[in-house]
Amino acid sequence: MRYWLQKYREDYSATIKIGIPIVLGQLGIVIVGLVDNIMVGHFSTSDLAAASFVNSVFNIPILFGMGFSYGLTPLVGQFFGRGDKFRVGGLLRNSLLANFMIGLFLSVAMGIMYLNVDRMGQPEELLPLIRPYFLLQLTSLVFVMMFNSFKQFADGITDTKTSMWIMLSANLLNIIGNSLLIYGVWGLPALGLTGAGISTLASRIFMFVAFAIIFFRKQSYRRYLVGYHRTTYNTGDLKVLNRMGMMVGLQMGMETALFSISGIMIGWLGTVPLAAHQVVASISTLGFMVYYGVGAAVSIRVSNFFGRGDITGVRRATLAGTHLLAVLAISVSVFFLLVREHIGWLYTSSEDVANLVAVLMIILVFYQFGDSLQIIFANALRGVADVTSMAVISFIGYFVIALPVSYICGFVLDWGIEGIWIGYPVGLTLTGGMMCWRFYHFLRQKDI
Template structure:
């Protein structure tokens, strides 16, 4: 198989996933842009609420991804009955995860007043956080159907659902935030309610497609709990839970950065929200490439073709470098314009522009580490990458950011320079990890990593 063939297959898989993953973060982007018109305090409240919620959401998303590589390997081997069992077990894992994570957010919300954030920001954050937290259960059910579809290399359907529901979210934002079409002007809470409604629609639409499609009838999908097996639950969780922690260690580092920004002031927190919102767009887009890499790598393992598996993974790294180079240039060259899409406060715009320069610098590192996590997940290698993300962000990145910001008086820039280093360390280590393991598999002609 040529590089061109790899590129074509990966692109066709990745493009719908990119749009689907992008849709998840665009809900927060749309909320932030439209809430920003209300002022710096509501925008800062959205930043604080989304920082907490997004960490938990990404953990749930990571847990749900335990389904995909196992489905993809089974698909490569033609084991249709096993795919049905994996879906059933994954669905119940995701439902239980949603209930648990909802309880976690409710508990965390009680401590917001102790984070030394501006009181007016906290007062707006708590009700907004409760509303968007209600969307966790429907989101995790949607993820069950989405990860099943991606595991059998059907990536377009989730894209269609996500795009439609995001358009609904934007329309409902316009209605509920500002009080259009005779609705009450709910402000920030209106944005939360719009998010909840759009996320309830997602599992209904995706579930209807999967359960009615002839493509999935061969898998004998069941929703009951009578035949759940601990061995299969354990297999999914051994991939899903470390993957969830990979997301948590990175995303929570940026959430911790948001808390440190709050110590500097409301404008710094609002600027951080704008910059991280924009950076999260490219992050989620490249995570689509990462997912495509995971699918391709795991599917080739199922087929026993380890040389093609390695080539597929390396092509994903190459595509990631090209894409993130472009986004990095966009952030740097348009740093003064992009923040104006969110807010017209001159000080916040100027602070955001300075952070976007750093965001442009860490695009390559961010992209490579996301791609690395994906292709290694395709190898079922999750424990070591999880440890690396913990060390890079929480042992290196955040402490350095705190030191630069508050000891060397670099303020908001210091926090982001620390994050830049954490991303760079992760990128280098994960790329080398895949290079080493894939070569070992080719030499042994068998999988050599087990979760």
């Protein structure tokens, strides 16, 4: 241990310095999501089950959109590593246009799904709860995409604190809105799940508007405004952003689709399994977002080193991130085991739901290693812009392996929701292993 601390001390320090604001910002979102589910769950089990379905469905476009915007980070990181601030500003301008168009496309796609929501096999009694919440989530998609452009630009230049403060402020706004609208206070009606949706929409609008104001007024960003104002929208930048963004978006979208499609399958089992799935899925994002903060920091550092042609720096940054994530995965797993018997009661008063949550938490622990492994090497591949292979590996791991395993164990073997969840550790671990092999194969080619 002392050897690793001495050899990688500077790398650990740099990764933590960049990653902590990302982790805090992402944890803020997770905590708000947990609070949403706790407050909605105590309002009614039906509202919690409806939230599970809508969130499962919207995780696909939101994570795809987030992944699409991540294509900007390694490009900005590489030009930032070379000191080319003009190109960084120009990339941001074109990224805003690309993300806006993707936001519109996703909104239309989800609008079509909304028109067919009654055909998706969900319990009939949940549809009046699902529809208004669905529309509120749909309205927020464009604002999420526009905010992501600013966030990934800031991350690429290693300014992760600005995004953190904006996200934490938005989360506070969301919590206040939930308190007012879910149960109804100060004479306001008790809107339940719809109130949570209104609060989420308001917080997402706030994030975009706040970052836009900061970008045009913050002193440290003025060096990038020259490139932003003087660069025109051009097919060259848009092609690069779309190629990078589509591959990263597909990778993240496919991972999310694994959980979302399995969430729809769990809806076939009834309201109690669906509610339990929502509880454990929301808890699982706690580990994911912590891992993601470190993974994003690795991607930023890798892209900076790769832009300078420093392959040794790329290797060190990735190894340091792997060590940090291993420690985090062990810590998160211990925490999950300690709280598994009690965590369900925070969300619901239903004994059936709470007991099922305790069972699923054991499976959740088993996929922490695979989750952290695929996050670190997906971000490392993103940092060196090897995004096509990353997307292909994700397709194999999630759709060819994990999803069939979930269906077979859940329905063919009749293991129910526990069987569906078994597909997660299998798919994530194999995906992480394949990405690890590809990353080091890519670096060996660069060393030649």
